[in-house]
Amino acid sequence: IGENIQLLVDRPDGTYCFRLHRDRVYYVSEKLLKAAASVPRESLVALGSCFGKFTKTQKFRLSVTALDFLAPYAKHKVWVKPGSEQSFLYGNHVLKSGLGRITENTAQYQGVVVYSMADVPLGFGVAAKSTQDCRKVDPMAIVVFHQADVGEYVRNEDTLT
Secondary structure (H helix, E strand, C coil), X not given: CHHHXXXXXXXCCEEEEXXXXXXXXXXXXXXXXXXXXXXXXXXXXXXXXXXXXXXXXXCEEECHHHHHHHHHHCCCEEEECHHHHHHHHCCCCEEHHHEXXXXXXCCCCCEEEEEECXXXXXXXXXXXXXXXXXXXXXXXXXXXXXXXXCCHHHHCCCCCC
């Protein structure tokens, strides 16, 4: 979301911040953060909305729980055709044949938010091809690598925090 991160922190309904707790990054209002200060750190399970977590190799993995916060401010977007929505929601990559639209000037390996044609955010991905390359690639080529989708709520409901 680039510079739009400022819009997440300074909101009209208050100031929000990001906090690291047990390798997970949480997005939380300052009011809730002050209230949580009275709870011992060892007893605290979660705080606010989980944006993602750091893996054991210290790489950050964005979680689907951040989708509602990031989607309105995304700079690079991809829309999938109705026939490919279900495939993406099952955890598959987006093929050129399922690509409806893509934001202009999307670079290769750029993070994107995946939308349905009805502008409903479905998840996150990484552009496998740039916008220019998508025009001349064959229909069975992967154009967006799957990263997270709203189907994870059902598939991984036991492990999402």
